[in-house]
Amino acid sequence: MSKITIILTCFFIFLLRTLYTTNCFAQVIDQEALNILKASSNKISNQKSLVYSILYSYSEGDEKRIMLKDIDASYINLLDQDQILYYFLDGSAKYVTKDSIYMAELKPQKVVRAIPNTAIHVHSSYNIQHISLDNMLGTTQNFADECIDTIRFNKNIEMNEYIIDVVEKKRTWNNGTIQSIVVYDRYWIDKKSLFPNKRKSYRHSKDDLGKEKIDIYEFTLSFPEKSPVVGFPLDIFKAGKYRNLKNPIVPAESNKQILSMLGQLAPKFSGTNLVSGKKEKISDYKGKIILLDFWYLSCAPCRSLMPILNQLNEKFKDKDFVLLGVNVMDMNNDEIKNYVNEKKYHYEQWYNPLGAKELYNLASYPTTVLIDKAGHIKFYDTGYSDDMGSILSKLIENELNR
Structure with a gap:
């Protein structure tokens, strides 16, 4: 074997080791903090029924526009994650099945409406993963996937809460049209129940046209002791009656x-x-x-x-x-x-x-x-x-x- 071959072989081995080391040790993960995040996710996803309220706020750029949205709901997981019943403070309910979303309204009169499954994404905003898990914990991705740089406990110590920061690496997404500058999520997890109390997402990014943008999202989750909905006639969806409704129509403007x-x-x-x-x-x-x-x-x-x-x-x-x-x-x-x-x-x-x-x-x-x-x-x-x-x-x- 020539000296040049030996040198090239050694260099190649060194390069592989360097890359391997970079990939394996680039992340700084506090395992205890990671385990708490996973436990909180499992805590919600394993619930068969839940009464919750989410307060959502969003601010963008220098205008500091704040939009608040209350989601007050109870849900019952009837059979599996594809068949779920939600009912809300406004006297309405949504029943999600694999082929349709059925909606019932009591005010001003009892009306049942249906949205057929005409598009693959049509159910994405009508499930407990979206409302609770994705909003509160962002669990559409693994907590410690390759885009995460650091998972750590925040220096601020609260008596009854774990405060955990998840910081992303600088990267591009949406097919390279968005470049991150600073991206992190901060979680407040109740020490006793392990339910998430709050999540704050900070997104400072630049698009492929050079425009910088700062978005701040906050989700606050609470769990009332009793259902906020009283007297809703749940039998409206029972025994397959919803499949025999006359003249089902589409309620939402976007679906219309x-x-x-x-x-x-x-x-x-x-x-x-x-x-x-x-x-x-x-x-x-x-x-x-x-x-x-x-x-x-x-x-x-x-x-x-x-x-x-x-x-x-x-x-x-x-x-x-x-x-x-x-x-x-x-x-x-x-x-x-x-x-x-x-x-x-x-x-x-x-x-x-x-x-x-x-x-x-x-x-x-x-x-x-x-x-x-x-x-x-x-x-x-x-x-x-x-x-x-x-x-x-x-x-x-x-x-x-x-």
């Missing part, structure tokens, strides 16, 4: 918006092609599967979704499929073009769409719409989620195979 579009013929509209500068019509793509992405430059969730859509475009570009980005706000085509070119997004882009906002009930962004070959809307959703790529990919494949 989704359901009003699904299955309908996609409204026709036109826009200006970002590259050619020519006016084009959606009917130009008749007979193809069309995926519309309504977005604008200063919308961070929009920019987070675009790399996912770009991958979908690469996967299906040789099929009867077209992906069309539709910028609904920005009028400077050079700014749009510079951003798209910088990010190397290769799918079609329009701007200045005529009538699209009204025709597609656009109220929040990004809005993603899938249209089948016959021109009917098969999928309509708003916002960004990490699983959007897999959801859309399956839907497109299903339509291509019809």
Whole structure:
């Protein structure tokens, strides 16, 4: 073996050891603090019923805007985590099953309404994990996963509470559109019950346009001794009666918006092609599967979704499929073009769409719409989620195979 080979081999071994050491010892975890967080999470998730109230506040930037939201509710876990009954101070109840959300209101009169499971995410905000665990403990991720830098007891000592800080490493997320500067969560855990009393999240970040932002979230959780709801007729959901309700309707405006579009013929509209500068019509793509992405430059969730859509475009570009980005706000085509070119997004882009906002009930962004070959809307959703790529990919494949 030559000296050069020996030197290179030794260097390679040294590099591996360095990387291994960095990965294994980068985190500073106080095991006792970690165990308390896990115990608190298990404490809530193992409850078969719970009466709770959450006070939520949020402040953003220099404006120090504070929004308060009370969530006063009891819940009963009827069968499993997919079938849960909630009832609230306002005399209403939600019964969540695997296929629908059923809602009952006593005021001004007894009315039962249903939201069919028309989208994969439709139940995400109607479960105990979201209301208690995610809000109070953020347990959608492991407490000590690779993005965590430190878990430690806070120096401030309280008689009846553990105060624990969980500090994240500096990193990027949402497909690289957000860069963290300082990110931490602080938890107040009751020493006797192990229930969380409070969680504070501090988020100082910078987006890919260079804009810095500070968000502060606070969740305060309390547990009344008795249920705040008295006399609710729980039999309204019993014996399968909820499945025989006449004329179920959709209560929430956002769900009305989704359901009003699904299955309908996609409204026709036109826009200006970002590259050619020519006016084009959606009917130009008749007979193809069309995926519309309504977005604008200063919308961070929009920019987070675009790399996912770009991958979908690469996967299906040789099929009867077209992906069309539709910028609904920005009028400077050079700014749009510079951003798209910088990010190397290769799918079609329009701007200045005529009538699209009204025709597609656009109220929040990004809005993603899938249209089948016959021109009917098969999928309509708003916002960004990490699983959007897999959801859309399956839907497109299903339509291509019809």
